[in-house]
Amino acid sequence: MFDDVRVDWRRFKRSIQEGRATRLHVLHKLLHGYGQQALLVYRLERWVRHMRTHPLVWPAAIAATPTVWLMAAYVRRAYGIHLDSSATIGPGLLIGHLGGIHVRQCRIGAQCAIQQRVRLEPAPGGSQGPRIGDRVWIGAHARVSGAFRIGDGATVAPGSVVLCDVEPGWLMAGNPARAVRSGVDNSGIL
Amino acid sequence: MAGHRITRRYLEWQPSTRAGRALSVVAAAGVELLSYASAVVAKGQIADYCAVEPGVYFSDLGNIMLGASKVGRGTVIHHDVTIGARAGDHVAGMPSIGRDVWIGPGCVLYGPIRVGDGVTILPGTVVSKDVPDRHVVQGYPARVVCRDFDNAALRRTLATEVRLPTGTG
Numbered sequence: 001m002f003d004d005v006r007v008d009w010r011r012f013k014r015s016i017q018e019g020r021a022t023r024l025h026v027l028h029k030l031l032h033g034y035g036q037q038a039l040l041v042y043r044l045e046r047w048v049r050h051m052r053t054h055p056l057v058w059p060a061a062i063a064a065t066p067t068v069w070l071m072a073a074y075v076r077r078a079y080g081i082h083l084d085s086s087a088t089i090g091p092g093l094l095i096g097h098l099g100g101i102h103v104r105q106c107r108i109g110a111q112c113a114i115q116q117r118v119r120l121e122p123a124p125g126g127s128q129g130p131r132i133g134d135r136v137w138i139g140a141h142a143r144v145s146g147a148f149r150i151g152d153g154a155t156v157a158p159g160s161v162v163l164c165d166v167e168p169g170w171l172m173a174g175n176p177a178r179a180v181r182s183g184v185d186n187s188g189i190l
Numbered sequence: 191m192a193g194h195r196i197t198r199r200y201l202e203w204q205p206s207t208r209a210g211r212a213l214s215v216v217a218a219a220g221v222e223l224l225s226y227a228s229a230v231v232a233k234g235q236i237a238d239y240c241a242v243e244p245g246v247y248f249s250d251l252g253n254i255m256l257g258a259s260k261v262g263r264g265t266v267i268h269h270d271v272t273i274g275a276r277a278g279d280h281v282a283g284m285p286s287i288g289r290d291v292w293i294g295p296g297c298v299l300y301g302p303i304r305v306g307d308g309v310t311i312l313p314g315t316v317v318s319k320d321v322p323d324r325h326v327v328q329g330y331p332a333r334v335v336c337r338d339f340d341n342a343a344l345r346r347t348l349a350t351e352v353r354l355p356t357g358t359g
Contacts, residue, residue, distance in 0.1 A: 031226055032235075078230040080253065099253040101232035102268065116255055117270060138279050140255070140272045141316075158272070159298045159316035159330050175316075175330045189277040 001047040005040065007091035011111065012036050015094055021103045035095020038081040040180075041162045087120075092132070094190075106144075108151065109134035113190050133168065137186045155186045180185045236338070240284075249348075257301075262289030262307065266345045269295050276301040276318075288323070292341045295350055310341045312352055326354065 016029040030036065048068050049107065051061035076082050081095065084104035092111040095101065100117035104128030108120070118138050122129045127148035132138075136150055139158030151168030160177040171184040220241065229235050233252035236242070243263040248254055251269030258273045271293055277283050283302035287293075294313035306323035316330040326336035331344055336354050344352060 028222065031222060032229070034229070080233045097235065097255050098229065099255070116272060117253065137277070140274070140295065141270075158277075158300060159314075173331075184255065 001043050001050075004091040005043055006040055007110075008036070008043070008093065011092040011094055018104065034079045034098035035081060035101075037080055038075045038083055038101075039093055039095065040090070042067070042074050042083040044068055045072050049085060087129070105129040107131045109136065111137070111190065112136045112159065114138045115140040115142075115158070117141045119145060121145050122147065130162075135186070136190060137190055153184075153186060155184050155189075195338045198352045217346050237284075243289075247345075251295075257284050259284040259286050261293065264290040264345065265293070266291075268297075268313075268350060271295070271299075273299045285317075290341065290345065290346050294352070307341075308341060310336075310339055310344065310352065313350060326352075 012033060013026070014143070017024065019094065036170040045068050047078070048061050048125055050066050052058050053066070054061065068128065080099040081101045081149050082103065083089065083101070086105045087103045088107045089103070090098050091110070092110055093108060094113040096113065096115035098116060101114065102115075102119045104121050104165055105127065106120045109132055111134055112132060117140055120130055120132070123146040126146065130144040130148045130150060131148065132150045133152035135153045136156070138156045139160070141159045142156045142162070144156070145164040146163065148162060150156070150162070150166040152168070153169045154166045155171045156162060156181070157171065157173035157176070159175065161175045161176045162172055164177070166179075167182065169183050170179045171181045173180045196309040232254070234252050235258070240256055240258055240261065245263040246261050253269060253270045255272045255274060256267070256355050257275060265287055269301040272321040273285055273287070273318065276282060276304045285299045285301065285303045287305045288307040288309065289315070290308045291311070293311045294315070296314045297311050298316045301318045303318065305317070305321045305340060306325070308324040309321045310326040311317060311321070311327065312328040312335070315328055315332050317327060317332045321327055321330070324338050325334050326339045327333065328335045339354065341356045
């Protein structure tokens with residue numbers, strides 16, 4: 001958990017450094033870093049859940065559960081960012097803005113980026129969500145619902161509805177999403 | 191929206207005296223808290239550089255991310271709308287929204303585009319190209335479905351269902 005949080009923090013610091021990085025500027029960005037706060041609460045929730053099976057500290061973990069649950073509920077209600085603890089999120093996720101983000105029962109790789117109103121969840125009635133690789137960029141209002149596999153370095157354009165497997169490096173756009181280009185380098189927008 | 195107006199006023203204000211500077215520190219903290227509160231209440235944000243003319247209506251349901259360079263008067267923006275720059279390309283510019291535009295729920299507008307006066311953008315549209323005056327666009331990628339449409343009645347109510355005249359487009 002701590003390694004993941006450290007990677008998240010490094011990614012966040014890198015994303016806000018646009019020329020000036022004074023302490024006040026970082027504080028300002030942290031207050032409005034709704035995604036970063038939500039991610040921290042998600043990591044805490046996962047950690048406490050994991051610690052409940054620990055042979056020694058499980059009473060403390062159970063005592064901390066209501067507090068963490070309240071924090072998660074605040075993030076969900078106030079920011080509209082629902083990072084469910086059933087999702088497995090790799091280190092270094094970047095959440096662009098707030099509002100309408102639903103992530104549950106899916107796997108997200110390392111160094112991905114998602115924007116506002118992104119839904120990554122199982123198909124209605126299903127239980128298996130998408131499996132997303134490393135360094136994937138998912139644009140605003142995009143939706144991946146169902147057990148699809150999204151390869152490393154893929155890019156999902158804003159507003160797309162992905163209903164098929166995505167090969168590594170593809171750029172997907174449209175509703176339903178089609179592969180527009182292959183071999184796209186998304187390191188500039190991540 | 192009110193939070194955005196106060197923030198703009200604060201950013202334009204250049205204090206010269208020492209008392210003014212002290213006051214501006216307090217005001218900065220106030221503006222920070224205000225923008226946080228409005229983001230939490232509305233689940234949306236309006237960029238500081240965005241010039242919103244008077245008489246613009248935003249839906250109460252929130253979730254609006256507004257990064258447009260300009261929004262003209264009489265425009266109606268419904269909930270779940272995102273207006274912003276192309277990813278990683280903030281230099282190219284933001285969309286500029288004309289007057290009397292109706293933007294339905296769930297729309298995305300991005301890139302350095304110009305949306306003309308009296309345009310109607312139907313719900314769920316993704317626009318990344320210019321839209322001429324009084325046109326109606328729909329779908330992803332956005333297509334023009336009607337060329338000369340008067341959206342005055344649409345803007346007066348809060349309905350999100352659009353009945354287009356038949357035989358046009």
